Amino acid sequence: MTIQVEDIGRSLFNVIDRNNDGQLSIREMRTAWERVKPLCKDGAGLEQKDLPRALRVTLGQGNTFYRGGFVVQPFGGPMTPGRRMGFGSVPVWFTKMDRNFDGDISPKEWLGTEEEFRMIDTDGDGLISAAEARAYEAKRKKDEPKKPDEPKQPAPVKKPAPPKK
Numbered sequence: 001m002t003i004q005v006e007d008i009g010r011s012l013f014n015v016i017d018r019n020n021d022g023q024l025s026i027r028e029m030r031t032a033w034e035r036v037k038p039l040c041k042d043g044a045g046l047e048q049k050d051l052p053r054a055l056r057v058t059l060g061q062g063n064t065f066y067r068g069g070f071v072v073q074p075f076g077g078p079m080t081p082g083r084r085m086g087f088g089s090v091p092v093w094f095t096k097m098d099r100n101f102d103g104d105i106s107p108k109e110w111l112g113t114e115e116e117f118r119m120i121d122t123d124g125d126g127l128i129s130a131a132e133a134r135a136y137e138a139k140r141k142k143d144e145p146k147k148p149d150e151p152k153q154p155a156p157v158k159k160p161a162p163p164k165k
């Protein structure tokens with residue numbers, strides 16, 4: 001078991017990379033300003049020391065390091081609300097299509113038609129978020145025509161035939 005601690009310093013990248021996976025997703029780039037803005041002192045611009053300092057801690061066994069590791073911000077950096085990936089409640093197709101696991105389906109990842117994409121992307125930002133996928137799934141289930149004359153009572157359980165003697 002090896003632990004690698006790396007001081008990755010004060011970097012805008014880490015501020016923007018909200019889920020600390022070392023990649024900037026489309027959404028992270030788009031919302032970058034939201035996260036950088038609070039660091040700026042009342043319109044006085046941004047200084048490097050305003051950026052949270054971060055350490056990257058990588059745990060590994062032998063030579064295999066987990067890719068990415070995780071990042072702690074021990075020096076009172078602003079808390080960036082981490083996005084919880086609620087995989088449990090997200091439709092399976094969503095997790096399957098989100099190949100880079102950034103929590104959004106981009107048009108590139110989308111396997112359906114353009115029309116469907118637009119239909120599911122309700123806020124029209126060009127990405128299907130987990131919430132939109134859930135909403136679509138819920139709507140689809142609701143709209144599904146119910147089988148008419150669904151038996152309200154459970155089907156009677158057949159009594160086992162008495163054993164023949």
Ligand SMILES: [Ca+2]
Pocket residue numbers: 017018019020021022023024025028
């Ligand atoms: Ca990221």
Ligand SMILES: [Ca+2]
Pocket residue numbers: 097098099100101102103104105106109
């Ligand atoms: Ca994605």
Ligand SMILES: [Ca+2]
Pocket residue numbers: 121122123124125126127128129132
């Ligand atoms: Ca969207």
